[in-house]
Amino acid sequence: MALTQSDIDVEIADLQNAYDKARAGGAPAQHQPARDYAPYRSSLLRHPKQPPVAVHGGDPETVELSGPVFGATDVTDIDQDLTRQHAGEPLGERITVSGRLLDSNGRPVRGQLVEIWQANASGRYAHLRDQHPAPLDPNFTGVGRTLTDDQGRYSFTTVKPGAYPWRNHANAWRPAHIHFSLFGDAFTQRLVTQMYFPNDPLFRYDPILRSVTDESARGRLVAAYKHDLSQPEFSLGYEWDIVLDGPSATWIEEGR
Numbered sequence: 001m002a003l004t005q006s007d008i009d010v011e012i013a014d015l016q017n018a019y020d021k022a023r024a025g026g027a028p029a030q031h032q033p034a035r036d037y038a039p040y041r042s043s044l045l046r047h048p049k050q051p052p053v054a055v056h057g058g059d060p061e062t063v064e065l066s067g068p069v070f071g072a073t074d075v076t077d078i079d080q081d082l083t084r085q086h087a088g089e090p091l092g093e094r095i096t097v098s099g100r101l102l103d104s105n106g107r108p109v110r111g112q113l114v115e116i117w118q119a120n121a122s123g124r125y126a127h128l129r130d131q132h133p134a135p136l137d138p139n140f141t142g143v144g145r146t147l148t149d150d151q152g153r154y155s156f157t158t159v160k161p162g163a164y165p166w167r168n169h170a171n172a173w174r175p176a177h178i179h180f181s182l183f184g185d186a187f188t189q190r191l192v193t194q195m196y197f198p199n200d201p202l203f204r205y206d207p208i209l210r211s212v213t214d215e216s217a218r219g220r221l222v223a224a225y226k227h228d229l230s231q232p233e234f235s236l237g238y239e240w241d242i243v244l245d246g247p248s249a250t251w252i253e254e255g256r
Helices: 005-024 041-046 215-219
Strands: 094-100 113-117 141-146 153-159 164-166 173-174 177-182 191-198 236-239
Touching: 113 153, 141 153
Parallel strands: 094 236
Antiparallel strands: 094 153, 113 141, 113 177, 164 173, 177 191
16 A cells, blocks of 8 residues: 555654654754655665775776866856746746855855756656656756856756655655755765755655754755845845855755
8 A cells, every 4th residue: 555645744753753852862963864764765775785885996086087077168158047048938936046155164165066957837857757747848948057156156047946746655745946966076076955945835744855854954955035136027036055064064965
């Protein structure tokens, strides 16, 4: 019998209560989720069960010799504006998403490649594996990239993505979110995370977001509406900083 949302809710509540009880007893905060977080069913199948294996004698640079190369010449002027990549305007609520990439001491991380991908305003990805019955938008591919400036700031213009169903359990829906990829100085340093929008009613039901059991860490995944970032008669503004390490680090997929 398929798991229901109620089944998942009970599992989420039990794990959250266990974490809260441990914290009350003096256990340290866990800012990164368990890789085998049971309510997120596919994590049980995908998370590593063996220790890391050294590649080519333990020299990581040998991996990078055959990997992709990224640089400023690969980023064009319109890559950060997902609404200008096609002949027409995409449908949906236009938004500006901006923030800073910071290290554990709050210093800007400059010249770093930031990529995003997302569903369209109807909650559908422009991907062959996404076949749920929501309309595709011929004027929206849902991918963009930019480089951080000298203050570590990035900025994207896009449309607010819609919620969408997934097959973790019966009647499972993901809150609206944007995927972020940070490449660092090499492909092997790549980090991936997700940004969410404030006050989404689906937060409490989503096992991916709820796998971050520490409330403060979970809150750092949610962007803040910033009216000063909104552009008159054009877009609403959201601010979201990404912290790479330390006690205020942003959650990164697959742990550390």
